[in-house]
Amino acid sequence: MSRHPRLTAVAVATAALTLLAAGPASAGDPTVTDPRVVAHFDFAAGETPENIALEPDGSALLTFAAAHKVVRVGRDGSGPTEIATLPTVTDPPGAVLTGIARAHDGTLYVNYVTGTEEENGVWRIRPDGSAPQRIVKVPVDGFPNGLAVDERCGTLYAADSARGVVWSAPVPDGNEEVEATVWATGAALRPTEELPYGANGLKLHDGAVWVSNSAHSTLLRIPFRKNRTAGPIQTRATGIAGIDDFAFTGHGDTVLAARVTADKLELVRPDGTHRTVLTGTDGLDSPTSVAVRAKTVYVPSAAYFDTTGTPDPNLLLARVSRNKL
Template sequence: MPLDRPAGVRRRATTLGLVGLLAALATAPAALAAPVPATVPAAPGTAAGTRLDDVRVLAHFDRAAGQVAESIAPEPGGSVVIGMISARQVVRVARNGALQVLATMPPPPGGGTTTPVVGAPDVTGVARSASGAVYFLYSSGRGGLTGIWRLRRSGGPRLVVPLPADTFPNALVIDGGRHRFLVTDSAGGRIWQASLSGGKASVWSADPALAPAGFFGANGMKIHDGAVWATNSDRGTIVRVPVTEDGGSGRAEVRATGLEGIDDFDFTGRGTEILAAINQGSELVRVGADGGHETLLDADDGMQGTTAVIVRGSRVYVTNGANLAGDDPTLMLARLQRR
């Protein structure tokens, strides 16, 4: 961006672009593109910390059909489940890149124009329980549709935890130790909780560090080291919220700053070292324990509106939504090398 452009102008332009794109994609017909294997150059090593190599495209998606890849839930054997924002889909990508649509959510009455922030219905976060059940989030601007849904072996998905119509549920995490779901609400700047058995949700944390500053607040989320960690997209921060002995939330602390447009993230297995997806900058960055960060992958490596990252052993899955840059949403796979 030009150095003389005010920061507020930049955020407003980006926000309006995303809203317009999501609204346009919501009206596109659903379709799937055949995966085309590809390889991109490996990221250079870093002097200290994690590096990535063997970076390649595992699957291509159809942006015109609304397949803006948003979130990732890994499965045994190397397949992953992905939420597709404007296609309102949950899909599975096999280890060989083959795609399977698991569910397509119907548009709400009125088309979902009352969906908070974006004005279009979206499937966002996905999660898989220890028993293999797959859950996902649907934001529709309508009560009775917005909330946590479960895929079923037969029949359509079932709503298990309704959320208020004015929420934008974004990231979904299963806290198995406390038998609960945790959900970030990007519109309200909150984290909700609900029993894995289903039923009514309640606000777990509404700490000011989670609040939006004009668009999206709390976004990505993970549980790590006795705390819930979340990103704040507007503020460009990673926030740590301690979990109290009774399962409640403590006071949030900001652990990293300067990450404007951050979306999802995951821990590398080296303490609190993080890999973070920067949607606005089309980057995958490494965030150290001290909050310092460096870019590992960028547009030259195939990043386009990077949305999510999941680390499983030495395998790193990255989704590119191509919502703010480019036209090729993808699932990428890289090998993690820890130093």
């Protein structure tokens, strides 16, 4: 498959995904208000924010997919300040930086998709400023996308969009590399012939790994068994066309999901129903991921599917009420 499905499969993805009409608001829904774009980025320079993690002060850590950089942007839009740049890969072309996760000590983990034996996999960026280093090998035909770290168990989890699996790997103490192993697999995670882009976003939440599947327009829950192996895959929501990454609004199971091909932010309720809460008129331009901290929601847009001729990759912040569900 293409090494750069984000940019080369636009026509396929747009044709394959259909948009679901917004459902009515519920009295228990969190509300999303006061959207404002706090930072604009340079599309031509590869500043396409793919994924996000938050620092304790509320600054956003963003992966620039095409520029292969991790940057920091303040809540006020200051920056971007470069944190790290991954090694350049020219053969095959089309390397992209995807998911990011932050440990409490400031260590960052990022997925780098290169199609090469030496670079494809999960990289660690230490807070001491040392050079990024790959710590988890992923097969060259794998596309690790959403990423999370379980610090209690010292384990990384990554959704693979090409292979349609969830990888797991221990976090190495030193500089050695480890091999990723398949933690979860099944038809619900796989891509389709029409859209070769399956398991996408990934979060750890309430005793389970949650995964979005772009090809199937679904949100999935995979519970942990007592021995930390994967339980049966549960489909928690369907019909979320263009779903990319997502975040939980609180301790319950209500989710805010980025719909990358639709320029929308979707609120997904625990019962699987959902409705649109932000659109392109609010500033979204191919939103890729979501983060929530207290009463603030962060939504990066990468402008992959921009049709205006003036792509506007950006970072949008909005106010979100506390989840009552």
